[in-house]
Amino acid sequence: TSAQIGVSGLAVMGRNLARNFARNGYTVALHNRTVYRTHDLVKEFGHEGDFVPTETVEEFVAALERPRRLMIMVKAGAPTDAVIQEFAPLLEPGDMIIDGGNAHFADTRRREKELRERGIHFVGTGVSGGEEGALHGPSIMPGGSTESYASLGPMLEKISAKAKDGAPCVTHVGPDGAGHFVKMVHNGIEYADMQLIGEAYQLLRDVAGRSPAQIAEIFRAWNTGRLDSYLIEITAEVLSHVDAATGKPFVDVVLDQAEQKGTGRWTVQIALALGVPVPGIAEAVFARSLSGHTALRKASRGLAGPKAAPLGEAEAAAFADRVEQALYASKIVSYTQGFHEIAAGSEEYDWNIDLGKVASIWRGGCIIRAAFLDRIRAAYDARADLPSLLSDKTFAQEIADAQDDWREVLVAATRQGVPTPGFAAALAYYDALRAERLPAALTQGQRDFFGAHTYRRTDREGSFHTLWGEDRSEVEA
Numbered sequence: 001t002s003a004q005i006g007v008s009g010l011a012v013m014g015r016n017l018a019r020n021f022a023r024n025g026y027t028v029a030l031h032n033r034t035v036y037r038t039h040d041l042v043k044e045f046g047h048e049g050d051f052v053p054t055e056t057v058e059e060f061v062a063a064l065e066r067p068r069r070l071m072i073m074v075k076a077g078a079p080t081d082a083v084i085q086e087f088a089p090l091l092e093p094g095d096m097i098i099d100g101g102n103a104h105f106a107d108t109r110r111r112e113k114e115l116r117e118r119g120i121h122f123v124g125t126g127v128s129g130g131e132e133g134a135l136h137g138p139s140i141m142p143g144g145s146t147e148s149y150a151s152l153g154p155m156l157e158k159i160s161a162k163a164k165d166g167a168p169c170v171t172h173v174g175p176d177g178a179g180h181f182v183k184m185v186h187n188g189i190e191y192a193d194m195q196l197i198g199e200a201y202q203l204l205r206d207v208a209g210r211s212p213a214q215i216a217e218i219f220r221a222w223n224t225g226r227l228d229s230y231l232i233e234i235t236a237e238v239l240s241h242v243d244a245a246t247g248k249p250f251v252d253v254v255l256d257q258a259e260q261k262g263t264g265r266w267t268v269q270i271a272l273a274l275g276v277p278v279p280g281i282a283e284a285v286f287a288r289s290l291s292g293h294t295a296l297r298k299a300s301r302g303l304a305g306p307k308a309a310p311l312g313e314a315e316a317a318a319f320a321d322r323v324e325q326a327l328y329a330s331k332i333v334s335y336t337q338g339f340h341e342i343a344a345g346s347e348e349y350d351w352n353i354d355l356g357k358v359a360s361i362w363r364g365g366c367i368i369r370a371a372f373l374d375r376i377r378a379a380y381d382a383r384a385d386l387p388s389l390l391s392d393k394t395f396a397q398e399i400a401d402a403q404d405d406w407r408e409v410l411v412a413a414t415r416q417g418v419p420t421p422g423f424a425a426a427l428a429y430y431d432a433l434r435a436e437r438l439p440a441a442l443t444q445g446q447r448d449f450f451g452a453h454t455y456r457r458t459d460r461e462g463s464f465h466t467l468w469g470e471d472r473s474e475v476e477a
């Protein structure tokens with residue numbers, strides 16, 4: 001037997017990807033450090049397709065047709081390195097290792113370089129869609145060489161999700177770490193989307209006085225419009241769920257401490273390193289972190305808040321529409337920031353990433369899949385060098401239409417003391433970008449005053465310094 005692809009690491013993700021390949025007609029070699037997982041898979045799902053179970057790495061490698069396509073789906077970090085070290089000595093030039101775990105793109109760059117020197121292709125691949133996506137079609141973001149994509153791409157296109165127009169949700173993102181970088185930013189945007197949805201929920205609850213069940217209905221209605229997306233859809237499901245044990249809304253019995261696995265934090269860390277402002281994503285990461293500071297929250301619970309009363313019934317209905325506007329406008333801003341980070345990474349590492357393609361492969365399969373992404377694709381298709389999503393005419397017009405409501409929502413949030421860091425940061429970003437003048441001029445003056453850091457002028461070329469401690473005359477630096 002010779003398998004067209006092998007999957008090593010058969011926890012939830014690997015097992016479902018292996019089944020997905022098999023269901024699409026590929027012969028799949030199986031391997032897992034702990035052997036029982038391999039046999040369990042064959043026992044339970046062997047009827048779904050052609051599997052070649054193996055127990056040792058040698059058997060696994062021998063089961064693959066050449067050039068070998070060997071996919072690893074193990075825990076990111078040290079386990080991934082350990083597995084690569086086990087397989088690499090058994091491989092031959094032209095073979096390919098595909099890492100579908102959530103690796104940091106810098107690790108992927110290192111691994112790709114090391115393996116390239118040994119003639120082995122290393123394809124760091126983002127996979128989004130969770131367990132269900134892995135089985136029924138994820139969004140797939142492969143990096144690595146063009147040559148490896150030529151051999152692997154058609155298989156990935158088969159197992160990937162398909163957008164509404166039928167296009168497979170996979171593309172060759174770019175060399176080495178490009179795929180994992182894009183997956184990282186995808187997750188950062190996912191954090192921001194979730195935070196914005198959370199703020200919308202809290203406002204509808206605290207300002208408009210709506211119950212979780214009523215808010216679920218509002219989200220269901222929004223999901224038929226421009227906010228149509230997986231995250232809005234599941235939000236309605238979660239909000240309408242009732243806890244069996246207590247009969248209370250599920251959302252009221254869950255501990256309000258959000259956890260994270262790290263990809264959101266990476267997105268912000270890398271943005272800081274690249275000098276890209278992503279305040280929406282950063283606020284989302286900070287909001288999760290703040291929620292977990294129990295001692296700090298407990299110690300702050302008695303602090304003063306505003307006395308404003310919630311809205312009356314007539315105003316409350318109109319307020320829900322305003323929140324939709326605020327959510328949509330803030331969402332445009334989050335995606336603007338995320339795509340800026342991808343563009344900056346692409347520039348820094350010479351990846352030549354097609355931003356329209358990225359939007360296109362996120363239309364299906366992944367957690368942030370949304371009708372909205374088709375519009376982003378169209379914006380980049382119309383103009384590949386779009387400096388920012390906000391400079392797209394359609395998005396700019398939509399924000400123009402939404403901005404009064406967006407501001408009103410923030411006024412209401414401030415008046416009632418409902419924290420809305422995502423909405424507020426998005427609006428501040430928008431206002432800062434469109435500002436004629438920023439207080440950065442004053443910052444430059446301060447820097448020059450205390451550190452002689454110099455400044456540039458609006459009316460002349462060159463760098464200048466004012467002799468602050470002397471006669472305050474200006475000298476050319």
Ligand code: NBP
Pocket residue numbers: 008009010011012013014032033034037073074075076078079082083100101102103127128129130131
């Ligand atoms: P886990 O991340 O829980 O990893 C479990 C797998 O790693 C098992 O097969 C385990 O083998 C193997 N493994 C470990 Br741990 N250490 C190993 C070592 N030193 N040598 C060999 N194998 C080792 O599985 P998962 O949740 O299926 O995720 C797999 C990857 O996909 C991760 O990188 C994850 O970040 C990524 N991802 C997950 C999702 C999701 O929704 N869960 C979505 C997208 C991407 P064992 O059975 O012998 O312990």
